[in-house]
Every structure is written in C-alpha cells, then in structure tokens.
Amino acid sequence: MRTLVVLAVVGVCSAAPFIQDAPDVQAEKARFFQAFNAAQAAATRHQALHRPSPAVQPKWYGPVAATVPAGVDGTITPVGDTQEVAAARAAFNNAYQAQLRATVGAAPAVHSYAPTYHHAHAAPQYQPKWTGPVAATVPAGLPGSAPQVADTPEVAAAKQQFFSTYNRQAAAAAAPSHRYF
Template identity: 55%
Template sequence: MRTLIILAVVGACVAYPFIQDAPDVAAEKTRFFEVFRAIEAAAMPKPGQPRTPPKWYGPLASTVPAGLPGSTAIVANTADVNAARDEFFNTYRAQLASVGGVHRLV
C-alpha cells in the first residue's frame, strides 16, 4: 500500500508539466503577472536617480536592552539552578578524580 502511494505521488510529480491550467486560472495568472510587473516597474528607481536609504527615526540598537523591559543583563540563578549546577560539578569532579585527572572549574 505504501509503495502504491509513493508511486502515485511520483506519478503526479512527473505528470505536472502536462497538466494544463483551466482557462479562468490561466487568465487570472496572466492578469496577476501584468499587475505585478507594473508595480515592480513603478517601484524601481529610474536610471540616474540616486538611491537614498530611508531615514530612521527610531532608537539605536545599542541603546535598547535585550530582553524584557526592566530586565537586567545578568539574571541571578535560582536555588534549583544552583543545586543542579553543584550536583553536576560534584559528579564531574568525582569522575575526573576516578581517572586521575585534575581540572579547575569555575
């Protein structure tokens, strides 16, 4: 059954170039592309016309803090984060000691 579905999909993909649009669909596609080309031509700068970037009136990115309003750049760890961190480092040190290595952790 799965093979038949895959073959049906592949068959539909192969048949794509041969499927013709209905007359109303073809007419609408033609109308759409005519309007699109007209809008595109109007939006393009004319030859010799200088392209100036739009003026920005908003704040500079360097003055806007990341995160939520009122948040600080450094957030204190909660008790459960500290406990998990300590458990990880203790396990890490125990494993390191079992193979004879020494490593400094922050």
C-alpha cells in the first residue's frame, strides 16, 4: 500500500506543468543567448582571419601498419644507413668492443658448464647471443657456482628474534579462547 502511495505522489508531481519563467527572465535569457552567439561568431571570424585552420587528418580505414610489409607491393625493401649513421654505429661498436676488451679478466670467471654461443653473421663485432639456461632456472647451489654468503652475527640475531616473536604470536593466536559473547 505504501508503494502505491509513493507511486501516486511521483505521478502527480511529474504530471504537473513546469513552472514558466517570468517575462523579465525570458527577456534576459534571450538577450544573453544573442550576445553569446554574436561573441562566438566574432571569435570564429577572428580565428579564421588570423590563424589558418589545421589540416584535418583523414581517418585511416586500411589494414594495420604492422601487417603491411615495408614495400607495399609485397616486396620488403631494406633501407640503408646514411654515412652519418654508419659512422656513428662504427664508433659506438669500436668503443663498446674496447670496453669489453678492457674489462676481460676484471671479474672472476666461474665455469660450471660450457654454454653455447651463436655469433651474428652480419656483424661479428656485436656481443654473442646467450643460448644457455635462463639464470632463474639455475639453482644457486650448483657445483662450481659461487658459494652462499653466510649471515653476519647481527643478521642471525635479527632472524632469531623475528622467528621467536612470530612463533609466540602464532601460538597466542591459535590458543583456544574461553570468552563467551
């Protein structure tokens, strides 16, 4: 019954005519919209006279660029480097190789197995590609790998304190409660 009363009130409220603006309010609204439209037209004319409108980029309806080969007719046409790019690449590779040669022997080499390398055929001056196992799959304690680092006395004491506190808290949380609500 309450729902029926609420729906009746809502229906009556929505059926009542809207309150009309007073004549002075209607006149002020009309004057405002006239001034607004005039200002907007003047701004549009000013913009058109003093600034060229930007060219609109047409929307692309063709295939995705990644699916179109570089030579649109189906042939792949490689683009050669300019002389500046070739010189910069050679300078970088020379500096890189010099740095590699300078650092050889700086870090101790740990040999636990013999990895296989594939050298790039086009440019042998690049670093060879690694084809051995992923580092995340190699256990840390493999024979021949670097030994585990032992905890310092401070770290061992901190671990012991943490675990004893944790065990006390876990035991307290697991203890049966005799409180009744």
